[in-house]
Each structure stands twice: as structure tokens, then as C-alpha cells.
Amino acid sequence: MSALPTATLPTHVLFMEPFTGLVRRDPGVDGVRLLGAAGEILKIQQYADDTTLFVSSVRSLGRIRALTDLFGAGTGSRVNMANGSGAKNWEAHLALVHSRMGVWSRQRLSLTGKVVVVRSVLLPLLLHLAYVFPVPAHAKIALTRTVFRFFWCGRYEYVRxxxxYAPVAGAGGVSRGYH
Structure with missing residues (x-):
């Protein structure tokens, strides 16, 4: 859902809580059963101002639509139906990753330090996005290029x-902890 243009982010996040309650309590929204979670059912997940709904039937989709229409009538919020939003989000995130890697590439980091940067800076930028929108093939290629360029400073790659990509022990029998 997307707030009216005049709403601020903190206000938007606060007024989404009643919608969350509506979805969780509605028996017409079936959700998905989580394995290994004592039968718990997941219907909605929110991160900042992003809402992801989980349903396992077409009937539930209709119910979700009715709830969003009801909630929108009372709050002025609406579902953001922007076409191509996945591609636009991936392009924006790839640009951000490329920019951050550019900043970090100016540091004199060891290979281990670079692995830490990729794990602690790059991956968190992409994790939530990858849950919401599948990673497009072009994004995988761009990320691979960015990471390898970062590791080897754009020069000769000393490791194929x-x-x-091999498991640590499978890399020619050498285990150095780089994985």
C-alpha cells in the first residue's frame, strides 16, 4: 500500500498497523503454513513501508482485495500497482551496490576484508528486495561482475x-576460510 503524497513515512508505518491486524484476523485470508513453526500461518510481512502478503488460494486474493479497498476508503492509501516495479527496484539497488563497492574499492582491504564487505554491506542491501522480487538474470550477471571487479580491483583474476564458487574444502583441497 502506498500513502497519500502528504503522509510522512513514520505516520504511514503507524497507520498500516490496523491493516496488518485486519489481515491477520481475517479467516478469509488463508496465508501459508510455515514448516517447522508449530503450524504457524504467515499472512503478512512488513518492512518499513513495504507490505508483502502471503496467500495460497485465489479466494484469498479476492479477500485481500476487499480488505485493501476497505482500508483505502478509510485512510486514502492505495495499492501501488506500478508496472515494472521489480525491474525498477533492481536497477536502483544495482546502482547503489555499484556505488558502495566503488567507495570500498578505494580502501586497501585484504581478500578476507573484501569478503566481509560483500557479506555485511552488499548482501543486506539486496536481501529484502530478493524476497519480494525474484533476481533477474541480468542482475545476477551485473552483481557477479561487480563483486569480481571488487575482489580483484579490475585486474587479472588470480583464482578462477x-x-x-566451490565449497571451501573443494577448492583444490586448500582450505583458507575464504567462502
Whole structure:
């Protein structure tokens, strides 16, 4: 759902809580059963101002539509139906990753330090997005190029890419903890 243009983010997040309650309590929204969670059912997940709904039937989709229409009538919020939003989000995030890697590439980091940067800076930027929108093939290629350019400073790759993807013990029998 997207707030009216005059709403601020903190206000928007606060007024979404009643919608969350509506969805969780509605028996017409079936959700998905979580494995290994004592039969708990997931219907809605929110992160900042993003809402992801989980349903396992077409009937539930209709009920979700009715709830969003009802909630929108009372609050002025609406579902953001922007076409191509997944591609636009991936392009924006790839640009951000490229920019951050550019900043970090100016540091004199060891290979281990670079692995830490990729794990602690790059991956968190993409994790929520990858839950919401599948990673497009072009994004995988761009990310691979960015990471390898970052690791090797755009010069000769001293370790073949297929070895970089191998499990630590499978990399020619050498285990150095780079994974």
C-alpha cells in the first residue's frame, strides 16, 4: 500500500498497523503454513513501508482485495500497482551496490576484508528486495561482475571463478576460510 503524497513515512508505518491486524484476523485470508513453526500461518510481512502478503488460494486474493479497498476508503492509501516495479527496484539497488563497492574499492582491504564487505554491506542491501522480487538474470550477471571487479580491483583474476564458487574444502583441497 502506498500513502497519500502528504503522509510522512513514520505516520504511514503507524497507520498500516490496523491493516496488518485486519489481515491477520481475517479467516478469509488463508496465508501459508510455515514448516517447522508449530503450524504457524504467515499472512503478512512488513518492512518499513513495504507490505508483502502471503496467500495460497485465489479466494484469498479476492479477500485481500476487499480488505485493501476497505482500508483505502478509510485512510486514502492505495495499492501501488506500478508496472515494472521489480525491474525498477533492481536497477536502483544495482546502482547503489555499484556505488558502495566503488567507495570500498578505494580502501586497501585484504581478500578476507573484501569478503566481509560483500557479506555485511552488499548482501543486506539486496536481501529484502530478493524476497519480494525474484533476481533477474541480468542482475545476477551485473552483481557477479561487480563483486569480481571488487575482489580483484579490475585486474587479472588470480583464482578462477569456478573455484570461487566451490565449497571451501573443494577448492583444490586448500582450505583458507575464504567462502
Amino acid at each position: 571463478q569456478e573455484l570461487m
